[in-house]
Amino acid sequence: MIIPDLDSQVDVHEQAIDQRIQALPAGLAEDLHRWVRVLRGQGRRPHPARSFETIRKNLGYAYPVLQQWGSEHDSLREITPQHIESALSGLTGHQARGRLTALRSLFRALKQERLIFGDPIRGFALAAVVRLPTAIPTDRLRGLIDRASGPFAKLVVALVAVHGLGTREVAELRLADLDLAGGKLVVRRAGGRHIVHLDEITHRLTVAWLRERHRRWPATANPHLLVSQQTAHMDTKPPISRPVINGVFRPLSVGPAALRQDRILDEARYTADPVHLMRVFGISVTTAMNYIHAAHPERRSTLPR
Known part of the structure; x- marks a missing residue:
């Protein structure tokens, strides 16, 4: 058996880097080889x-603009802040961040090596990328409760899809905080208590779950509304775990976070009041504004700040 000499083998990523750099004009190639040496310590x-x-990945982000610069310039010493601005324009998300990071690394290395006198990318920053909520397609929402398996799963889906509760909130609901006669359920949050007014469907599903709960675990001392085969008998009386809740949604091909997001977005379509969303769903003002911006893009400049 022949054991290969690992020290003599060329790293495939190193080989790819060399090939891409050699394809550039000599002036830029020399600068880039120096950059690679700096990154290699x-x-x-x-x-x-x-x-x-990692170096290959960074080079990939910067390579298209390096090719363009190579057709117009003999050295990276000729690059100005205007070139950087042009290189970043039109990019968003991870592509923008990746190119900015790669170019910043490149010019810092060249300045350190005294190959350039000024850093053209100094002071450049990208605006924070805010991911606005997007709605789940209607066909995926139809029949979710009907497709959920059993009283436990159906109630969990309703609490998330209809009332926008988070998985932690669902898990920590207390039996004592349920007022079936009044059609109310108290959600305990860090900032206080929020009252959920049960709609007819959720009320019916809650009754069905309570019957199932009593049938299966009539003597359980667990104070939580939702219990499982494990938590119903545990002396510590814990809430159900998040994996248990997530397991409810796995057969439905939609996660609880996406479902809750859709519910909040739907509410935001009917209001431009961030305080209302904060109160109903227990979200921050920044998150509430993100939902309102997504629901009312045409009103973005006129919404309260």
């Missing part, structure tokens, strides 16, 4: 070495 100042895989 071989520059003027000692640095922890980056893996060739």
Whole structure:
């Protein structure tokens, strides 16, 4: 059996880096080889070495603009802040962040090695990327409760889909906080208590679950509304776990977080009041504004700040 000499093997990522750099004009290629040496800890100042895989990824983000610069410039010393601005324009999300990070690393390395005098990317920053909520397609929402298996699962789906409760809130609901006669359920939150007014469907599902709960565990001392085969008999009387709740949604092909997001977004379509969303769903003002912006994009400039 022949054991390969690992030290003599060329890293596939290193090989790919060399091939891409060699395809660029000589002036830029020389600058980029120096950048790679710096990232590998071989520059003027000692640095922890980056893996060739990481360097290859960074080069990939910057490569399209490096090709463009190579057709117009002999060296990266000619690059100005205007070139950087143009290189970042039109990009969003991880592509924008990836290119900014790669170019920042490149020019910092060249400045450290005294190959450039000024850093053209200094002071550049991307605005924080805010992911606005998006609605779940209607066909995926139809029949979710009907498709849920058993009284436990049906009630969990209703609490998330109809009332927008989070998985932790669902797990920590207390039996003592349920007022069936009044059609109310108290949700305990860090900022206080929120009252959920049970609609007809959720009320009916709650009654069905209570019957099932009493039938299966009539002597349980667990104070939580929702219990499982394990928690019903545990001396510590814990709430059900999040994996148990998540398991309810797995056959439905939609997660509880996405379902709750859709419910909040639906509410936001009927109101531009962030305080209302904060009160009903227990979310922060920033999150509430994100939902309102998503629901009313045409009113973004006129919404309260």
